[in-house]
Structure formats: C-alpha cells, structure tokens
Amino acid sequence: MKTLLKSLAVGTAGLLALTGCASGSNGSSEADFPAQDIRLTVPWAAGGSGDLTARTIAPLLEKELGVEVIVENKPGANGSVAYNWLKDQKPDGYNLSMMGVEVATLQFQDYDIDPSNYAPIGQGLAGPGAIAVPVDSPYKSLKDLVADAKANPGKVTYSSPGVGSVWDSPAQGLQELAGIELTSVPFDGSAPAVAAAAAGDVDFSIDAIGTQKNQVDAGKLRYLAMLTEERDPKNPDVPTAKEEGIDLQNASWVGIMAPAGTPEEVVSKLSDAMGKAVEDAEYKKVIEGSNLVPTFKDAEAMKAFLDEEADRYGPWIKLAQGK
Amino acid sequence: MIQIAASPVTDGIMTVLQVDTLLYIGLGILVGMLVGAFPGVTATMAVALASGFTLTLEPIQGLAVLLTIYVAAQFGDRVPAILINTPGTPASISTTFDGYPLALKGQAGLALTTSAFGSAFGMLFGILILAVAAVPLSEFARQFGPPEMFALVVFGLTMMVGVSSGRVLKGLAAGAFGLLLATVGRDPITGDARFTLNVLELNGGVPFIPVIIGFFGVAEVLNQILTRRRHLHHVKPVTQLGQWMPGRKLMQRLFKPMGIGAVTGSVVGLVPAVGGDIAGIIAWDNARKVSKHPEEFGKGSLEGLTAGDTSSTATLGGSVTTTMALGVPGDSVMAVMIGSMMIWGIQPGPSLFSSRPDLVSSLVTIMLIATILTLGLSLLRMRGMVKLLELPSHYLWVIILIFCMVGTYSINNSVFDVFMMMIFGAVGLFMLRFGFPAGPAVLGLILGPLAEANLRRALITDGWASVFTSPIALVLLAISVAALVVPPLRVQLKRRKAVGAGADQAKVSS
Numbered sequence: 024m025k026t027l028l029k030s031l032a033v034g035t036a037g038l039l040a041l042t043g044c045a046s047g048s049n050g051s052s053e054a055d056f057p058a059q060d061i062r063l064t065v066p067w068a069a070g071g072s073g074d075l076t077a078r079t080i081a082p083l084l085e086k087e088l089g090v091e092v093i094v095e096n097k098p099g100a101n102g103s104v105a106y107n108w109l110k111d112q113k114p115d116g117y118n119l120s121m122m123g124v125e126v127a128t129l130q131f132q133d134y135d136i137d138p139s140n141y142a143p144i145g146q147g148l149a150g151p152g153a154i155a156v157p158v159d160s161p162y163k164s165l166k167d168l169v170a171d172a173k174a175n176p177g178k179v180t181y182s183s184p185g186v187g188s189v190w191d192s193p194a195q196g197l198q199e200l201a202g203i204e205l206t207s208v209p210f211d212g213s214a215p216a217v218a219a220a221a222a223g224d225v226d227f228s229i230d231a232i233g234t235q236k237n238q239v240d241a242g243k244l245r246y247l248a249m250l251t252e253e254r255d256p257k258n259p260d261v262p263t264a265k266e267e268g269i270d271l272q273n274a275s276w277v278g279i280m281a282p283a284g285t286p287e288e289v290v291s292k293l294s295d296a297m298g299k300a301v302e303d304a305e306y307k308k309v310i311e312g313s314n315l316v317p318t319f320k321d322a323e324a325m326k327a328f329l330d331e332e333a334d335r336y337g338p339w340i341k342l343a344q345g346k
Numbered sequence: 347m348i349q350i351a352a353s354p355v356t357d358g359i360m361t362v363l364q365v366d367t368l369l370y371i372g373l374g375i376l377v378g379m380l381v382g383a384f385p386g387v388t389a390t391m392a393v394a395l396a397s398g399f400t401l402t403l404e405p406i407q408g409l410a411v412l413l414t415i416y417v418a419a420q421f422g423d424r425v426p427a428i429l430i431n432t433p434g435t436p437a438s439i440s441t442t443f444d445g446y447p448l449a450l451k452g453q454a455g456l457a458l459t460t461s462a463f464g465s466a467f468g469m470l471f472g473i474l475i476l477a478v479a480a481v482p483l484s485e486f487a488r489q490f491g492p493p494e495m496f497a498l499v500v501f502g503l504t505m506m507v508g509v510s511s512g513r514v515l516k517g518l519a520a521g522a523f524g525l526l527l528a529t530v531g532r533d534p535i536t537g538d539a540r541f542t543l544n545v546l547e548l549n550g551g552v553p554f555i556p557v558i559i560g561f562f563g564v565a566e567v568l569n570q571i572l573t574r575r576r577h578l579h580h581v582k583p584v585t586q587l588g589q590w591m592p593g594r595k596l597m598q599r600l601f602k603p604m605g606i607g608a609v610t611g612s613v614v615g616l617v618p619a620v621g622g623d624i625a626g627i628i629a630w631d632n633a634r635k636v637s638k639h640p641e642e643f644g645k646g647s648l649e650g651l652t653a654g655d656t657s658s659t660a661t662l663g664g665s666v667t668t669t670m671a672l673g674v675p676g677d678s679v680m681a682v683m684i685g686s687m688m689i690w691g692i693q694p695g696p697s698l699f700s701s702r703p704d705l706v707s708s709l710v711t712i713m714l715i716a717t718i719l720t721l722g723l724s725l726l727r728m729r730g731m732v733k734l735l736e737l738p739s740h741y742l743w744v745i746i747l748i749f750c751m752v753g754t755y756s757i758n759n760s761v762f763d764v765f766m767m768m769i770f771g772a773v774g775l776f777m778l779r780f781g782f783p784a785g786p787a788v789l790g791l792i793l794g795p796l797a798e799a800n801l802r803r804a805l806i807t808d809g810w811a812s813v814f815t816s817p818i819a820l821v822l823l824a825i826s827v828a829a830l831v832v833p834p835l836r837v838q839l840k841r842r843k844a845v846g847a848g849a850d851q852a853k854v855s856s
Binding site: 095096097098099100101103104107132133134135180185186187206207208209210211218219222223224225237241344 | 491492532534535536537539546547548549550700701758759760762799803806807
C-alpha cells in the first residue's frame with residue numbers, strides 16, 4: 024500500500040512537472056523570448072573554425088539573452104545532417120544551427136537542402152580569400168599566371184578543398200573571368216590542399232588568406248593576389264585580383280540560422296544579441312587569433328546575402344561539374 | 347640558432363607539463379590498465395571508445411589520454427596473460443607462453459614484475475626511436491606528393507597479408523570487402539554520390555570508428571556469448587604470487603633478451619600496420635635461438651617472457667613515428683588515433699612535423715611520463731588487478747556492450763553511427779566465426795580512400811607518368827610487389843613454430 028501511494032505520488036508529481044513544462048513553452052508569447060535554454064547545433068565536427076565560433080559565441084549570447092545556450096555537434100555529409108535536422112524543428116527560436124555557404128550550395132550537388140527552409144539570424148565572421156603560389160614559382164603576379172594558363176590551356180594546376188567547396192567555386196570564377204582553363208586537383212579539406220601547394224605539388228592555392236598564412240610565414244608560399252575589394256591591411260604589398268584585371272572577390276563565412284517560420288520578433292531578438300556578441304572583445308580576440316575577420320550582418324542582410332551566394336555559386340558549381 | 351632549435355622542443359614539453367594535461371595522463375593510465383587487464387577489451391577498442399569522449403579536448407590533452415591508454419594497456423594486458431593464460435590484448439600473446447607456466451610454478455609475482463620491467467624498457471627504447479627518427483623520417487617524407495603517397499598506401503595495403511594471421515586468402519577477401527566499403531560516399535574528385543542508397547549520412551562514407559568498434563568490440567562479445575560453454579571450466583586465478591622483485595643476477599641474465607626484444611619491436615613497429623602481437627612472437631623466437639637455456643622457453647622462462655614483452659611494447663615508438671611522419675597507420679590503434687587527430691586539426695603525414703615541430707617533444711614527453719607512472723603503478727598495484735578478473739563474464743559483456751554504444755553515439759551524437767556499429771558487429775561476428783580476420787578489412791576501409799584519392803590526383807596532374815617518373819614511388823611499388831610475390835615464408839614458419847610451442851604449452855598445463 025505504501026509503495027502504491029509512493030508511486031502514485033511520484034507519478035502525479037511527474038505529470039505536474041510535465042504539464043508545467045508544456046504550458047511553459049506553449050504559453051510563452053514571443054515577447055517573453057527566450058524563456059528556456061537554446062540549443063545551438065554545429066553541423067561540423069568539433070575542432071574546426073566553425074565549431075570554435077559556436078563555442079566562443081555561445082557564452083556571449085547567454086550574457087545577452089539570459090538563458091543557457093547549449094552547443095551540440097551534429098556533423099555528417101557536408102553539414103547536411105544538421106541542416107536537415109534543423110528544418111524539422113519547431114520554428115520557435117530554441118533550436119538554432121551554425122551555417123556556412125553550403126546552405127546555399129548543397130542544392131547544386133544533389134543534396135536535398137533548400138535555403139528557403141531557413142531563417143538566417145546573422146553572420147559572425149568572414150575568411151577572405153587569396154591566391155598563393157609556392158615561393159619558387161615563376162609567377163610574379165596574377166597576370167603572369169593568367170598569361171601562362173592562356174598559352175598552355177589545362178596545364179596550370181591548383182589545389183582546392185573539394186568540388187563545390189567555398190574555394191573550388193571561385194577558381195571556376197577565375198577561369199570564367201580570365202578566359203583561361205585550369206586543372207583542379209581536389210583535396211580533402213583546406214589544410215591538405217594548402218600544404219600541397221606549399222610542397223609544390225600544384226601550381227597555386229586558392230583559399231582563405233588565414234589558412235595560407237602559416238605556409239606563407241614558414242616561407243613555403245607567397246601571396247599573389249587577394250580576393251578582396253580593398254588590399255588586406257595586414258599584407259599591404261599584395262595587390263587585389265581586381266587591380267590585376269580580374270574582378271573576383273570571395274570569402275568563406277560562418278553564420279547562425281533558425282528554421283523558416285520562426286517569428287520575426289524572435290529572429291530580430293536573436294539577431295540583436297548576436298550583433299552585440301560579435302562586437303565583444305573576447306569574441307574578436309578568438310576569431311582574429313584564428314586568422315579570420317569578425318564580421319556581422321543582421322538577419323535581413325543575411326537573408327539577401329544567402330540568396331546572392333546561391334546565385335553566385337550555382338553557375339560555378341555547374342561549370343565545375345561540366346568538366 | 348640553438349635558441350631557435352631548442353624552443354619548439356621546450357614548448358612541446360611545457361605543453362604537456364600542465365596540471366590538467368597531467369591529470370588526463372593519469373586518467374589515461376587508469377583506463378588503459380583496466381582495459382588492458384580485461385581480456386577481450388583491446389587497446390584498439392579502448393582508444394576508439396575514448397576518442398568519442400576526447401574530441402572536445404585540446405589536441406595535446408586528447409593525445410595525452412589516447413596515447414596513455416595505449417601505453418598503459420601494454421602493461422595491464424600482461425596481468426591476465428600471466429595469471430589466467432588469457433592475453434588481455436593481442437599484444438600479450440607471447441606473454442602467455444612463459445608467463446602462465448611461471449605462475450603455475452608459484453612465481454607469478456616475479457613474472458609480473460619482470461614483465462613490467464621488460465615492457466618499460468621496450469617502451470623507453472621505442473620512445474628513443476621516436477625522438478631520434480621522427481624528424482629525419484618526416485623530412486624525407488616531405489617529398490611525398492600524390493604519386494608517392496599512392497605508392498606508400500599501396501605498400502600499406504600489402505600489409506593485409508601480415509595482419510591475416512596466416513589465413514592469407516581469407517585475409518585478402520576481408521581486405522577486398524574493406525576496400526569495397528571504402529568506395530561508399532562522395533567521389534573524392536568529382537563529388538558524385540556513390541553507393542549512398544539515398545541514406546544522407548552515407549554521403550560522408552562508411553564511418554570507420556563505428557565499424558572498428560563493431561568488428562572488434564561487439565563481434566568479440568557476441569562470439570564469447572555464443573561460445574560460452576567452452577569456457578565453463580574457467581581456470582582459477584593463481585593467488586599464490588610468490589617472490590616479487592628479481593635479484594641482481596637474474597636481471598643481468600635478462601639484459602640480452604630485453605635487447606633482442608627492443609630491437610625487434612622497434613623495427614616491426616616502424617613497418618606500417620603491424621603491431622605488438624607479431625613483434626612479441628618474433629622476438630620470443632629470436633631470444634630462444636640465442637639463449638643458453640632454450641629448453642626453458644615455453645616452460646616458464648623469464649628470458650622468453652621479457653623478450654616478448656619488451657618487443658611488443660617497443661613497437662609503440664615505431665608505430666607512432668610511422669603514423670605521425672607518413673600519415674599511414676603504424677598499427678590498428680594508431681589507425682583509430684589518426685581519425686581523432688584529424689578532427690583536432692592535426693594532419694598526420696609528411697608536413698606534420700614541419701608545421702608542428704613542438705609535437706614530437708610533446709608526444710615523447712607524454713609517453714615518457716605515461717611509461718614511468720604506469721611502471722610504478724604496475725609494481726605497486728598488480729595485486730588489486732587480480733580482483734577485477736573475478737568479475738563474472740556476463741557482467742563484463744553487458745558493460746562492454748553499453749560502452750560500445752555510448753562511445754559510438756558520442757562520436758557524432760548520431761544514432762546512425764550506433765546502427766552502423768551494430769550492423770558491423772554482426773558482420774564481424776560472421777567473419778570471426780568463419781575465420782575471416784577483421785584486420786585486413788579495417789586496413790582496406792582506412793587506406794582505400796587514401797589510395798584512390800592520391801592516385802587520381804596524380805593522374806590529373808600528369809597521368810601515369812607522374813607515378814612512374816618518381817623514384818620514391820617506384821621503389822615503394824617494387825617493395826609492395828616483393829611483399830606480395832615473395833610471401834614472408836620465414837615469418838610464417840617462425841610464427842607457426844611459436845604458436846605451436848604455445849599450444850603445446852597450453853596442453854601441458856591443462
């Protein structure tokens with residue numbers, strides 16, 4: 024009898040707790056957001072720069088929002104495992120995911136990822152790109168490289184972090200703009216791709232300035248041109264590709280997004296909090312320490328940017344696949 | 347100049363000598379000795395499981411845990427080998443030849459301590475190889491572009507014969523199965539989906555840590571459950587431990603087998619994909635040939651015990667060197683560790699030591715500390731280990747299975763990975779029951795994508811010419827052909843003899 028009473032009591036308490044939770048999340052209007060912990064999913068494995076961004080920004084978001092922000096890695100299949108998972112979550116702002124350019128580009132590679140399923144919150148950083156050659160390369164400028172590629176179509180090789188990746192695509196853009204034909208040698212990620220160029224296995228590397236920096240500092244690589252609008256303040260002697268007659272810019276980036284249908288009020292609250300976090304000195308220190316640039320775009324700018332990226336990359340990826 | 351040369355070394359040492367890193371080393375020692383002492387739980391599996399939990403640590407801390415588990419397991423696995431004639435991990439197969447007879451003679455304590463001393467000596471010798479050879483070997487390895495890497499991986503694939511435990515045809519069949527699994531996922535060059543069966547997760551390929559846990563952990567437990575009846579007459583642990591410390595005269599007699607073991611183990615360790623199990627057996631046989639008392643071998647020879655144990659631990663230094671400098675796994679434990687390291691942003695391979703010169707001294711420091719502490723702990727607490735072996739095996743099975751699942755899930759927070767682990771557990775059980783070794787399959791799964799991607803990269807740049815104009819690639823391909831065409835008959839013969847002697851020994855003792 025005693026045990027029966029006991030289990031009844033425990034059961035009732037449990038039920039009460041459950042209904043309490045339920046009413047808590049149902050009843051909360053968008054005005055009270057956030058009323059519970061937020062889950063921030065990372066679509067990449069622990070350890071990369073995207074993961075680092077999430078782990079750096081989470082405590083700063085906690086400070087702004089007053090609730091816990093729990094970081095959880097869900098890597099797999101170029102990030103599409105996490106993106107697919109997020110699409111199916113309730114659009115209430117409590118489930119978020121980090122995002123990269125793949126949200127815009129996976130759709131061109133037979134993945135079932137549609138950017139319109141997501142509500143971007145904001146951008147957190149950028150990794151502007153550069154073209155770098157081995158130190159003993161005969162190319163003294165981007166013009167030399169282009170001229171050689173024109174004279175020997177298909178003979179000039181470059182290393183990329185993989186087909187359709189954020190750095191293979193602008194290489195397609197380079198070929199299109201300069202009217203040249205290059206040969207892509209895809210590697211499994213940026214680190215081995217840049218290392219291959221440093222070892223002289225390929226003629227040049229196209230990747231983020233910060234990723235190439237270690238090999239440039241080690242005296243193995245030399246920057247040829249920056250894929251930025253303005254010259255890089257840290258490398259004022261290196262011209263931009265635009266100065267060399269090729270109007271090409273590209274940067275990798277990391278942002279945060281929610282499922283589509285998340286109330287605007289919630290999105291803007293999250294976006295404001297993210298904006299403040301990106302301005303934080305602690306955040307800047309970590310991001311700049313990994314040779315990346317803290318950059319913020321708000322939800323609205325990010326939505327437009329995502330569409331632009333899809334428009335920009337789509338033809339490039341088609342071009343690469345056509346080869 | 348000296349200042350510049352010395353700074354990465356001291357940097358590397360200092361990164362390890364942090365309180366938290368030392369705590370992780372302590373944790374690794376505990377885990378390693380425990381898993382070593384549990385028969386059936388291999389160092390490979392322990393490292394695979396632990397890697398699921400260490401991914402979020404700093405690289406050096408994570409390496410401290412994984413390497414220390416690897417080191418400590420080499421000490422722990424001797425205990426059941428000596429006390430109940432069951433190797434804790436395959437590396438202590440040769441320990442059973444002489445260790446158990448010694449225990450039956452009432453000299454278990456002496457066997458445990460000399461084994462620990464031999465293991466520590468082998469470890470230190472291997473670490474010396476790592477400290478001396480890693481940088482020169484990696485300088486050489488820097489000349490490895492896609493064609494050379496392809497040839498090297500082909501050479502690694504020929505090791506399938508070596509890890510087939512004598513069953514060459516079944517080994518090659520298992521290897522082919524591994525290579526087939528390796529083709530699943532996105533094409534490394536064009537990005538097209540291959541054999542993904544519309545399963546989203548398979549776009550990333552067959553995840554190899556769940557496969558390894560399935561093959562080694564789940565399959566082994568399932569097999570033990572099925573063959574349980576055979577083990578009903580469990581040999582009672584020896585409780586009489588006898589004398590502990592070896593005398594000075596005895597130690598002098600053991601120097602020769604220790605030396606033989608250290609050299610044999612180091613050479614075997616440098617060869618990719620061959621581990622302590624084979625090294626121990628080869629050294630045991632070598633020591634017997636030069637011993638003044640060869641008749642004692644297999645009947646309780648301390649010389650045989652130390653030779654085998656020194657050798658199987660000496661492989662560690664060589665394995666780590668090969669793995670770090672060439673990016674080709676030195677043995678199955680390192681194959682698992684490569685996965686973790688890549689996630690930490692440490693890309694084992696030719697450029698590792700030039701981009702991270704501090705890493706060699708960090709690795710050496712971690713392994714040194716782990717060896718010394720483990721030796722101390724072994725000498726102090728061998729007695730306590732005996733108790734753990736008395737745990738009934740059905741509790742053990744449940745514990746191992748739960749750890750397999752939790753460990754696998756925690757790699758990617760993915761239920762898919764757990765399913766893969768269970769599927770490959772069933773596949774592994776099939777392979778185990780029908781005599782297909784799992785080693786070659788894992789080798790194929792891990793090396794297959796490397797072989798394919800590097801060959802195709804080489805072909806893109808200059809066609810087959812890029813492979814056949816590279817002297818390094820040609821030499822490596824020639825060695826690979828030799829390894830296949832001239833089967834290592836002598837090694838086979840030696841192993842058969844050694845195994846035969848071990849079996850005779852088991853017959854005599856039962």
